[in-house]
Structure formats: structure tokens, C-alpha cells
Amino acid sequence: MLQTYRAATVQEAIRLAKAELGPDALILEVRRISPLVPGQSREGTVEIRAVAAHHQGQSISRSDTPVAGSRAGEPTVRHLPLLAATDRKLQSLGIGPALAQRLARAYDATRSHPAEERRAALAAIIARHIAFCELPPGRRPAIIALIGPSGVGKTTTIAKLASQLRSRGVRVAMLGLDPNPVTSSLLTAWAAHLRIPSAVAGDRAELAQAVAAAGRADLLLIDTPGCNPYDQAQVKRLRDNLGSRDPIVCCLTLAVTGDTSELVDIGRRFLRLNPTALLLTKLDETRRAASSLGLAEQLRLPLAGLTTGPQVPDDLVPASPAALAELVAWTLDRELRLTTPPVGLVAS
Ligand SMILES: Nc1nc2c(ncn2[C@@H]2O[C@H](COP(=O)(O)OP(=O)(O)O)[C@@H](O)[C@H]2O)c(=O)[nH]1
Ligand SMILES: [Mg+2]
Structure with missing residues (x-):
């Protein structure tokens, strides 16, 4: 035909x-x-x-x-309304209509351009809409606690971060805030493996002592036990243990493998702990990694890092407009090819 x-x-x-x-x-x-x-x-x-x-x-x-x-x-x-399909796809990944429309237009307009030009066009838009931050923050000493649901990769990410920063000359210590000696043993095992000083605290008083004892470190990384976001008592206990007035930077950690709208809901439940940065994990375990953008946009938290696998220390990269542009282009290239037969135009 x-x-x-x-x-x-x-x-x-x-x-x-x-x-x-x-x-x-x-x-x-x-x-x-x-x-x-x-x-x-x-x-x-x-x-x-x-x-x-x-x-x-x-x-x-x-x-x-x-x-x-x-x-x-x-x-x-x-x-075939490729522009509309792209826009819809981006919105289905949790990206708001205004940002989705801008990205869809840029993606569509650069269809026949080299991949780097397309990425640069997307990155420029992302840089205007999404905030990014560095870990650790500039000031020293810094205390960063990773908070989030269980199993999202908090302990592993702390090991990656500690190892990467130590190799840049930062004096790092790892603290586990966990009364359970079995679950806290993973952090101490990583610390021993990486030869990084560590301690475990069961509650707020012990945490304060451990922070004081780690005086010579430039950066303290606090691992927290997994917290069920739907259990208010657990969220409150974690908040009480971390203490809202202490100079602890709370970094919300979420795995991008779930349903984006539920992840946003979960993320919002952790806002009670005043997180000031967002870390997204397990990007290797999804084919819709552009939802990272939707999460950062909806949770309104600066994006600090992305993890792309379980390997310590390599599978952690700083978040940046370029990295997110790569995720957006990769997701769209794949999803639109799968869902819009044929590519670009349909003749009847
Ligand atoms: N595929 C993949 N696995 C990860 C990643 N980050 C952590 N993991 C794995 O996820 C599991 C749970 O990680 P863990 O750090 O114990 O999670 P936590 O409960 O949040 O502390 C472990 O098997 C990790 O190796 C990642 O980015 N990608
Ligand atoms: Mg853990």
C-alpha cells in the first residue's frame, strides 16, 4: 500500500x-x-x-x-500528533503541563538534529524549571541525613557518597540512626569495608553524642531506618530523633521505580521532616526515568543526585540539567517508538 x-x-x-x-x-x-x-x-x-x-x-x-x-x-x-503524544507522555510521567509542553516542543523541533543539540535544547529548558543542589553543601562541617522509605537505597547511597567524597579529600564519617543492631549492621559493614569511621545511635541523645564525637570530620552522613510514609507515628519518631532544629540537612531519597503519582504522595509525607534536597535512586530499574523530572518538579525540592545501579561508589552521579535532559530524551525515544506506530506520521 x-x-x-x-x-x-x-x-x-x-x-x-x-x-x-x-x-x-x-x-x-x-x-x-x-x-x-x-x-x-x-x-x-x-x-x-x-x-x-x-x-x-x-x-x-x-x-x-x-x-x-x-x-x-x-x-x-x-x-500523527507527535507533539501531542510527546506532551501526553511527559505529563503521564508527572511533569506539569507548562514544562511538558515546552519540552515536547523542543523535542519535536529537534527531531532531525544531532542528539547533542536535542539534549542541549532540553537541558536549557530544564535548567529554567528545576532547581539543583550539590551534596555536600558548601559549609563545613556538614551533616546530611538520608530519609525515605525502606529499600530505596539510602544505606548504599551513603556508602557511595562517602567513598566519592573521601577520594576528593573530604573527611567523612558515617552514622547510623537505628536502634536495631541487625539492620544497622549494613552501614557499619560498608564503613569497615571502605575504612571510613562510623558509629551507630539508637535515639536522639545517642545521635547528639555521636555527632559531637565525630568532631574532626568535615562531613557526617547519617543513615536512617526505612520509614513507612503512611505510618504517621514512624514519621514523627524519625523527626523527633533527627530533631528539626539541629543543623542536619535532610535529603529525601526515593526510588523512581514506582508509580509517579504515588511517589509524589509518599514524598509529600516526608516533607514533615523538612528535607532540603532530593536524591533519586534505581534509575536503572525503570524505563520511564524521565519521571525524575516530574518528581523534582512536583515535590519542589532541589535535585542533588541520581543513582544508576547498586555499585559502590560508581553508580551515583550529581544531578544536572544535562543529566535530566539525557533521561528525558532516552525515555521519549523509547516510549514514543513503542507507543506510536509508525514513527512520526501515519498515512491512511
Ligand atoms: N539496581 C539498583 N539497586 C540499588 C540501587 N541503590 C541501591 N540498590 C540496591 O537496593 C537494595 C536496598 O538498598 P539499601 O541501601 O539497603 O536500601 P535502604 O533500605 O534504603 O537503606 C540493595 O540491594 C542495594 O544494592 C540502584 O541505584 N540501583
Ligand atoms: Mg538501610
């Missing part, structure tokens, strides 16, 4: 045709058409007609089903 494709360039139109019809697609006709909106994007100014290799011997007919926007006498071309 004859298929029609529109794109900004001949190459792009051929790429679309081959993506759908296979590498041996026969290009029957190439023509220039006027831009759909004069003076605006050149997208859609080249039209090609192509047929799959196995259809070449069959009769070629044009569809006569009219669709909105088609002009009399022209073959029917139904534009």
Missing part, C-alpha cells in the same frame, strides 16, 4: 518511511509542499510517497478517506 510521509527534510521523510516500511522501501515520489503554517516551522515541507518492498508488484491506490486538514485533490495524510 502506498504510504505518504511529511517531514522537514527529504532525509528525515525517508527515515520515517524506512522505519515503518523496512530498509528496502521504494521511494516513488518526492515533492515540496508549502509549510502548514506559513512562516513557522519547516516541518512537513517535504512529502514523499513510498511503498514496502513486498508491495511493489501490487496495485497502488490512494486512500480517499478525507481527514481534517486535508486539501481537495491531495492524497490523504493523517499527521
